[in-house]
Amino acid sequence: MQKRTKIVAALLAVGILAVTAVALLAFIQPSAEDILTGALTTTQEITDGHAIVEFAGNMPDKDVSGTAEVWGKLNVGPNGEPALRVEVLSASQADMGGTVFVADGVQFWLWNPVKNTVLVGTFAELKEKMAERAADYDGAYDFDHDGQAADTDHPETAEEAVAKLTEYFTVEKVGTEDVAGTPANKLRLIPIAEKMPEQMRAAGGLFYAWFRAADNAPLALEYTGSALGGGKATAVQLDLNQGVADGQFSFIIPAGAEVINIADLEPPQAETLGEAEAAALGLLVPASLPEGASLLETVDMMGTAVQRYSLPDGQSFTIAQGAPNERFAPDGDSQTMTVRGISATLYSDEANARTLLTWTEGETQFWIGGDLTPDEALAIAESLK
CATH class of the missing domain: 3.30.200.100 (MucB/RseB, C-terminal domain)
Structure with a gap:
């Protein structure tokens, strides 16, 4: 009888431990806000990176898909502008294949080898064009010299940035999935209608984002459910802080190429x-x-x-x-x-x-x-x- 009592007590103890372990495991699982905070913290620690990215997009008049290789380095330009190189390795659209984009922190080049055209400009000119484009949405915006809305409160910490994001999106953790063989946490970001620009509110749509479980590095982003289209980009390979040679961010305009300055372009209008x-x-x-x-x-x-x-x-x-x-x-x-x-x-x-x-x-x-x-x-x- 005493032996049976000990066995029952031992089983109860094991059961309590198991329930406690499950409860603790559930408790320590990161929330959606924790994952976003971790992602921003990881991003703040990035100095350079290299990635192979698969992309796909669908629009009413065409679909596009392909693969690109990307190199980047932060804080290269005089005002902290990044350096970037993107090479389109393959694409469903023939005129996209082989396209190269290079930015050295001050100026940039976009070369289309099929048309042999090079779009050139500076970051200052690009910011000006972005400000002009943003003014087309819900009236004019007041942009400062950095191309940011002048009345925007800039978060000082990752936690503040996440809090600001959740003012505009409902953020939910969907679960975990493998992205190119790498475990990742999947989040859903649903725009809060009254906080969105009128055009986006009318078109609808929401976002999904995947973050590497090991360090919360962003691996994939998808926009879906919009009446005007959607798209997804996935990093099938991502290397951070491994060093990138400065030579990746130089570009020589090919002989015979037509050079177009961004300052002379008019943005497409509906x-x-x-x-x-x-x-x-x-x-x-x-x-x-x-x-x-x-x-x-x-x-x-x-x-x-x-x-x-x-x-x-x-x-x-x-x-x-x-x-x-x-x-x-x-x-x-x-x-x-x-x-x-x-x-x-x-x-x-x-x-x-x-x-x-x-x-x-x-x-x-x-x-x-x-x-x-x-x-x-x-x-x-x-x-x-």
Whole structure:
């Protein structure tokens, strides 16, 4: 009897230890915020790096994919600008193959060997162009001399940077996956609608990011679920702080190449569609709109006709139509329903305040997405004519 009691006691002790170990293991698993903080800390310690990156992107008018080799070194330029070299090793688009981008911390060169053209410029000119481009979104931004928004609070620590990020994104840990044979933590970053620029809020989409489990170094980033496209970049090889020769960041313009200065370039703009152009595209417009909705513009974005509408309280939604592409469907649960006599797919958040409705009629796919309830999206779809 005494022996049996000891065995039972021993089994209970083992069971308690096992439960405690499992509880402790769950407790010490890094949270999404811990992983991001670790990633920023790792990034702050990087002096140079080398990577082989596989990339893929899909847009309404074309798909691209390929592999590139990248070398980089931080704090090379007079104001801390980086040095960078990117060589496209392979690409699905013939005119991308062999493309080389080099920056030495002061100026940069982008060479397309197929066209034998070299785009040249300085970091100062590039920042100016970026500021001009940013001003196209939600009005003008006040940029300082470093190309940053002047009213932006700059975080001093990794923890502050993560806290700032979570003001704009809901960050969730999805689990762990292998990236090119390397264990990695996977995070999902969902934009908080009211904090996003109107164009992104209307188009939808979210991000996934993978971080190497050993040191939280970023390995992959994906943007998906947008009505206008998506893409993913994956580092299948990543070497940090192993040293990179300065010669990697020099470039000699090939003989006979056409040289184009970035200061002379005009950024591509979405083409505003007039009534005639819209009619030629067979554009359908809604006869029924939510209360307070107002048409902002109708544009051609990479082959997709997009109607942007504003709503009260800074909200908005988009009606888009273009070539069918099911890869624009967001990650998550969906519902199947009938719209205009055709099978459609509906995605909505938990509060039913953000919705994406999509279906295909013949050779045209439609997307209705933004700050809408499912009923509002369905009513808009049924009223298109």
